[in-house]
Amino acid sequence: MKSLKLLHIICAILLFTGCDRNEVLVLEHTGEHIANFDFPEGQVYAPAKVRLTNRSRNADSFLWEYAGGKTIYTNGDTVDVSQSDKMVPDTILYELPGTYTVKLVARQGSVEKEVSKSVTILKQQPEIIVPENIGIFLDVTFSARVFRFPGRDIAYEWDFGEAGTSTLPNPTVQFETEGEHVIKLTVNDGEETLSTETTIWVQGELAKTIYFTDALTRRIYRYKLTTQTESEVEWIGVTTGYNPFGLSVKGDKLYLSETGLGTRFSSGDAARADGVLKSFNLDGTGENLITRPVATSLDYRDDPWMNTVDRYGNIWWTCRNWGVRVINASSSEAAYPSPRFNINATIAGEATTTYFASDIKEVGNEIWVSYAGTTGKGIYKFGYDGAYIGKIGGEIAKHAVRAFVVDHVNGHIYFATNRADEGRALGLYRTNLDGSGIVAVDNHWTMNIGAGGYSDQGAAGEYVYITNIDIVVDENGEGYLYYPYRAISDVYGSGNPPTLGASAANSGIKRYNLNGTEPATFLLKGYAPYGMAVDQVKR
Incomplete structure (x- = not known):
């Protein structure tokens, strides 16, 4: 019905105006005929790609003229064309700085309206491109973003302060001191001289x-293994309990396992389960209590000793008598888990049940655990599911192993004995991966428990004189073994906690060159370290 009414209205209009049926009707423009356009807002720098905005009204056709510019078509081609009859011209390219005029003619029939506007294309001021991760004594290459006139050379004058000067476009320099440095650049582009900084x-x-705990101050410290500058020991702001035996680093986290007050046959307060398992950011912030034993149901034999974090983000730790426990390392105040596994005479095929779990490492796709009892000796291998895989054979199987680390590159195991087995004195040794070929690393008399020697903390057969070992080795097998040394003058006795001396003058972190060309020496002294771990990432 509406369509029929509309047809009647149109017919009436045609009859009223007397138009011929074959005459074409043209819709007339209404409103004012205006020619207008806008440039992009803000400053524009050469070489500049400019898109115009047509704000004309009531026009039938357009003619743009933009002398000094070129046209970039939608397909990406650039042509030396400076006019267009499109409603909006393609992108205009101004290659050089300067002031340019754009003229627009907007036609309505035979009537033309014209408008011209000017745009100033600025010269890009020189900008210094700063490389990332600038460190002292490292080669770093600088560059600059500079406007270049066609056919003209640019002259550079760089001033790097202590790192010197240069006239190269992309100079490589080294800085010797950390902190703020002002970099200055002066260029001449063939027309003028410009400067920036x-x-x-x-x-x-x-x-x-290296991260390590200290018996005297009960703090955690770190020490960078620098080679070109002198490093200093730094407290990371974390305090510990009496026996912080285990430290490990994984990613950007530091993991601490503490045994609490009691570490050997104990009674009274020392027999309580009071150990903890914590994590921190590497700078000491973000303290998180992962889990802890419950003193009402467990005792000192369940406290955490040493720990490691596997590739799946789980933290594994040993307990003095009850083997190994595991939990997700990101847990917070979680319930203390039951043991995942514990070696015993039935599994190991050995005669007695004196198995004291000590150190623990993830090696390949296995969890290796050392035992330091009277007969539960050597290193045992388990799967992630806790299934017993086997024991490393050879001579190492006859030694109570308090701590160990694996050198994958050179094919060695470094280990600290817990008693004088097989005629070997207490000390640090090296063996092949199959447990054969034991070689002394540091078993000098000063290492032995006794006057002037290593700490006799604990009792015979239960010494805790070395509780962590770590290694730094490159792809060529070069590097150092690091381990904590607590002298008997600084930490001693079988009490809980042990007796501490007035200072740690004779204790510290020792290191041994993996190539065996020199004896073990002190890396640093003045601390009585327990747990120790190396962050293998250069930071």
């Missing part, structure tokens, strides 16, 4: 870092 931050030497 920027402030950069130069990091200290990137290096791996």
